[in-house]
Each structure stands twice: as C-alpha cells, then as structure tokens.
Amino acid sequence: MAATGAESGEAVAESGGYEYDVVVVGGGPAGENVAGRVAAGGLSVALVERERVGGECSFWACMPSKALLRSGHAVTAARRVDGARQAVTGDIDVSGTLRRRDSFVDQWDDRRQVDWVHDAGVALFRGSAWLAGSREVMVRDPDGTTFSLYAGNAVVLATGSVPVRPPIPGLDQVDFWDSRAATSAERAPESLAVLGAGVVGVELAQAWARLGTHVRMIESGPRPLPSAPDFAGDLLEAALRADGVRLYSDAVVNGVSSTEGSVTLELADGTEVSAERLLVATGRRAATGHLGLESVGLHEEGAVDVNEHGEVRGVPGGWLYAAGDVTGQAQLTHQAKYAARVVADVVVARATGRHVTTDAFGRYMTSANRHAVPTVIFTDPAVAQIGYSPERAEQDGHRVRTIELDMASAGAELRADGYRGRARFVIDERHQVLLGAVFVGQDVAELLHAATIAIVGEVPLARLWHAVPAFPTLSEVWLRLLESYGL
C-alpha cells in the first residue's frame, strides 16, 4: 500500500488512509501531465495507476503503431524516387521492425515513466482506484489490500478509454485481436481481417500489409475513414489497394466463427472473409466501469461530462475533474495533455486563492476543443486535419467558402515522383480567416501545425499572404490556397 518515490501524504490514522492535496486516477498521458503540473505548482499529489505509467499511448497505441508503420513508409518513400528506387532491392525486415517497435515501448517496461513521476515529486500508488464519495478514492493494490486516499483539494479522473466490442453473433466465442494485441504482436500473421476502417483500422491494416500480411478490411461505411472528407477516404482507399489490402465497404457482418488457425466473418451479402487473425477496431469508449461514479451521484455508464475548466458537471463543490479519453472528447494524446494542463492550472489556482478566469483562450479554458483539434492519421497518404468541415461551419452560422486543390508544387514533385495529394481549406468569408484545413498526402503531418496556428490565432488571410512558404516545400500549398482565394 505504500506509495513509491515521493514524500507520503499525511497519514489519516483513524482510517489507515492518506491525504494528499490532489489524487489523480490513471497514469496515462492525461494523468501523468495533471500530476506533474500540479506538483510543480506546489501541491502534494498521489497518482494511482493499475497497469503501466504512460498508459495506452506509450505501450499499445500511438508509439508502437507509428513504429510499425515507419519501416513501410520509409521504403515506399524511397521507391517513389527514381535513383533511390533502384537501391531498394529487398523486402522489409519484419524482425528489425518489431525490434525497433519493442525499443519504442521500452520492452513494455514503464521504469522510465516511473522515474519521471518520482522526479516530479508525485507519489505513485500501483492499484485499481474508484471513487467512494466526496474527495475519497479507494485503491486496491496488486496484493488485494484496500485503502483510502483523501483529497484535500481535488480528485482528477484520467482513466482513458477501452475498445468497444460490436454485438456480432459469435464474436465472443472467437479469439480476436484488439489494438493492444495488434500493436504488440511478435510476428506478422500470414493473413489479417480488420473489422472497422476507422483510424485504428487503417493505420494497423497498412502497417501489417507493408510487413507482408495479406489484409482484408470490413467497414460498415462507404469507404475507409467514413467520418473524414470523401477525398481523404478515396485517396487512402487507392493507397491501401496498392498495398494489397482488399476492402469490403458498406458491409454488414452477420456472424463470426473460427476453426483451427482461422477466423471467418460472414457478410450479409453471403461473402465469407477468412484470415489467420481478426482485428476488431470498431471504436473506443470512456473507461468508467467500476469507477464509483454513482457514489458521487453520476451515471455509471458513458463518458464523464466536463466543462471548459475540466470540472465534472453535476458534482457540486468544485473538487472533481477529468481529463483525456474518459471525458468523451477527442480521443487523442495531445488533446488529453492539453486538457491535463488546463485542469492542473485550475486546481492549483483554486488551491492558492487565484481567480479562475473564464475568457476564451485564457489559461484556464480548453477553448481549442471547440473547433481547433488537430488530428493526424499516420497512414501513407497521411490525413491531417483541423477545425471545421464546411457543413459544420455553415451550421454554426459562418459564411463559408471552401477551396480544394491538389497538392501540386515543386516541393511535392521533388519529394516523390507523381506525388498525389489534396488539400481543403474552409474559410470564413465574413472575417476572412481560416476555419478548417485538411491535407492528404505523403509527409503532410508536419503541415498541420501552420494551420493550427492560423486557426487558433485567427490570422487574417491578408496577413497570411505575407507568410511566404519556402521554396521548394510542401508548404507551397498555402500559396496556392491564397491565390485560389483571390489574393
């Protein structure tokens, strides 16, 4: 039951528990960042983690999936350049790729993150935690011992998300991969069926396809990434097909069964899709199970609803906060960390008697969550997007003009022979500022931050005209945008 690494909280003798200023439940990107920043603000902090400090992102999500994609992307990029192409004479070394992946996840050992937590002055408790009423968190440690942590100021929920399992007959009787299994596999399967062509599905389908696995994807929507702009899904679909991925879109799966070494999905049109492995990638939901939400008057099911300070709605007293995937907001590491910084600043300000302002884009507000959330899907082509779609912008009362163009420029041509990519900009005509941007193509991820700055800073297009893109770079698309707009 002892905390590791930090000065213990004050023992609460009569209950056998401990008191800290702040108790954080969950040590993923959100929890780690809340804890570190609150400790830097001078408060005592306990962090409770039941698996690995670093959470999903470090060990089973962002890091290993990007490492699995990287070898295929590097080789494909070389093949697109005459002169370099001729030097690529062999296949990707799968074991080298998996070795590199293993190094990025530190062999699934969280020692480095634990050291960071200790250095930050945070007390770490290993165990499963749940709320037991106002300002009280119960913890069951790995030995089964149960004890209480009391929060003098705040409790922060940062328990992340878990995969959803669609109600398909037979699915619960077969052995299938979730994203954890698919990012930590020790060999490339001969064949893989991927159910769901959303973000997890497309990234992992392409990663394994480029490592030599025969991949089939089954998606209920009309194309991969059904919630991205059509042109993004279409360009990605063409690339996945070129990688040998067979796609079944508008598909309804009626049942799943398995025989020795093979899983079969039966589609409503009579098609049967069989593979050595099945990956189910049909979305994630907030991890609120067994979190004791009912003890503070909240629903047990669903995401934890927060306001723009990260304070949980429906719980009086200003002591309960949440950040990251558990809030049902964009399920992204950088947004989890952004929310964590805001929550930490709010908690420290309230604990030290400072006024918590409510101005948009002030330090105590997650204002960017409204319409400035950047996302990169790290496939090839990558899909990088931020802000409003034209439809949402119109619904919100903006006078909208949309510009869509191919990513054709000297910078693009030099990067890859026959570079294929497309960009879309959503402009507010009344204020002549950018509201949204989408870039699809090889290596577009790094283009996104310029759009993030333009949107968050509400930079007028007339001023962006003076932000001259260096020649020859992919950023020349910005000049094409402004020229198409009429500047």
Ligand SMILES: Cc1cc2nc3c(=O)[nH]c(=O)nc-3n(C[C@H](O)[C@H](O)[C@H](O)COP(=O)(O)OP(=O)(O)OC[C@H]3O[C@@H](n4cnc5c(N)ncnc54)[C@H](O)[C@@H]3O)c2cc1C
């Ligand atoms: C395959 C995949 C790839 C992804 N790639 C990217 C990417 O490239 N970029 C990106 O921005 N996002 C990516 N994401 C999303 C990203 O992983 C999440 O948004 C991020 O991890 C959320 O951080 P979090 O701290 O909210 O939750 P988590 O990382 O899920 O951490 C929550 C932590 O809380 C702990 N916990 C839960 N319940 C309890 C409890 N009751 N008691 C104690 N501890 C508890 C868990 O063990 C976990 O360590 C990816 C997701 C997946 C599935």
Ligand SMILES: NC(=O)c1ccc[n+]([C@@H]2O[C@H](COP(=O)([O-])OP(=O)(O)OC[C@H]3O[C@@H](n4cnc5c(N)ncnc54)[C@H](O)[C@@H]3O)[C@@H](O)[C@H]2O)c1
């Ligand atoms: N690069 C990144 O930033 C990154 C990478 C991976 C995951 N993530 C995060 O993780 C979240 C979860 O990703 P995800 O891919 O699991 O969810 P998702 O919601 O992005 O995609 C799920 C897909 O499964 C499809 N689907 C659902 N039920 C189905 C069924 N029965 N049959 C066929 N298709 C079905 C949906 O139409 C959808 O296309 C994402 O929203 C994203 O925020 C981010």
